Amino acid sequence: MSLYVNNSIVSSSAFPAAPVQLCYENVNGSCVKSPYSPGPRVLLYVVFGFGAVLAVFGNLLVIISVLHFKQLYSPTNFLIASLACADFLVGATVMPFSLVRSVESCWYFGAQFCTIHSCFDVAFCYSSLFHLCFISIDRYIAVTDPLVYPTKFTVSVSRMCIGISWILPVVYSGAVFYTGVNDVGMEELSLALNCVGGCQVVINQDWFLINFLLFFIPTLVMIILYSKIFLVARKQAQKVEATVSNSESSSESYKARVAKRERKAAKTLGVTVVAFMISWLPYMIDSFFDSILGSVTPGYIYEILAWFGYYNSALNPLIYAVFYPWFRRAIKLTVTGQVLKDSSSTINLFSKGT
Template identity: 55%
Template sequence: MTSALLPNEVQYCFENINGSCYKTPFSSGIRITLYVVLCLLTILTLVGNFMVIISIAYFKQLHSPTNFLVASLACADFCLGLTVMPFSSIRSVETCWYFGDTFCRFHSCLDASFCYSSIFHLCFISIDRYVAVTDPLIYPIKFTVPVSGMFIAVAWTISFVYTFSIVFSGANDVGIEEFTNALSCVGSCQLVYNKTWVVVSAVLFIIPFFTMIALYSRIFAVVKRQARVIEAMNNTQSSENYSDRVAKRERKAAKILGIAVIAFLVLWTPYSITVMTDAFFNFIIPPLVFDIVVWFTYSNSAINPLIYSLFYPWFRKAIKVIVSCKILWLDCSTMNLFPE
């Protein structure tokens, strides 16, 4: 009977190369299952985010500062699914890196850049929605297309400059060269970071996270207060029916904002804790644990379209038009996507 793991069979990533890494042999059933699951997650990331990009780019009614931020977020997640997740899938299942050291560094930079860009976009979207809810009269003046473009540029620039400069300058392993040399082998692609850059990376996670928590908490409080005021003003006119509509609107707002915050917390916190624990406790975390928490962060890119778009009727309507290929022979760019 074949076990899931076959520890007694010593295998190497490159059998004919000295200094090759050990390979963890999985049974055929486990390997096929992993490939199917990771492939489906990658496809979900690509398809979902591509639909968001096409919808916002094609339909003129969706050309707004907020939606441009959402489209840019979808671009970051789509690029992650296109350029990073396929290679990460092979590395996770085969437990080896077959694409060379240079591409390993490039792949790791793209990985971190797209993930950080996604985080920053989520943070900027929360700022946009906070201004829209708390100051709706001033919002069109404060949050214009140029402002949205500035946020997008900041998200992309900081992410790429930070990750590429650290990795290709070698700053990430300054002071821990002895450890990295001891663990280096042909077929490995797991960059390590010293304590300084681990702390900096943690800050880049913590600041957006707590910003989102604070802003979304404030948004929900304002929405509830405004709904109650409107309910009181209309108390004499179909109060029961109107109350039902207000309650439904409150639940929907709570659901969307709650899912966004909880998903971000659940999917990113394990990775941040793992990285910090590894750096401050002499790199004790096994590679398998790293693989698991990394795929948790990838999953955030897969569900972003569901959280920020699929809950809205306009997105479902746009998807129907795109999937039915009506945009190929009909001029649907000016159609009304919002419910009356």
């Protein structure tokens, strides 16, 4: 999603070297290279590279956990595993190449792969957003009507949500980048920016508005739903206290336990949604004003905001590790190789907690 801008930046380096350097020496039309000094260069490779590694291996652990352990088979967890797939692909196919471009200020992977990379960037980041939107709908139903929820949000419904979360972003990004509609009316700027060794995407204001709405509408839906979820959760918590104090029937006690479990899951996934919005909102707001005012954001600020968003793909597994004891146990069983043993898929992950 970080390439999806109205006017691209020519240089992403905060401290360009004095001598003029080119991405490709002795090549006509080569982009000017603006490298960092050795110290910041190494630091950026470490910081950005760590994010990519964490996104790949952290989300891989989430995928393995949900798909291997049968106890985790549920509509919500299937959505979580699919979300982890999107974040895994961001870490595996987007972040490594963006890392080189950001630090070296040059694109060394060819013009054709630049288009593919841009498609991956937009598709996988929006896929994450759509997954989170469907997860918020899932949690809203689970918290507001926990006893009826299993009949409303079934595995088949979860699969449909997963399909939409993948098909729409892939079709949208492919249509935009492979039809050329993104730079209609801005062809001269596009030619000027895309020198040899550059990978800048130009988006006209009409398509940027569509892009912004695709981000804003699901985000607004999530904000509304989670606001309602926490209002309902507060009322349910008060009712649970009354249930306990009045020693009501076992049926009421069961309802209270179910409601408590769904509220806890909603709280954890709510943290995931908030983390996504905090990660991507600064970039989207900055891009929105850039589309109106022109490219007024300094290159290095733009890169920081973009990588702040990328890092969200590495953040979700950490959130699960903090809030889900079953995920911590699943990680331990996976990294120690116990998942390779017979019948490991039937291990009870909830015996020590949630």
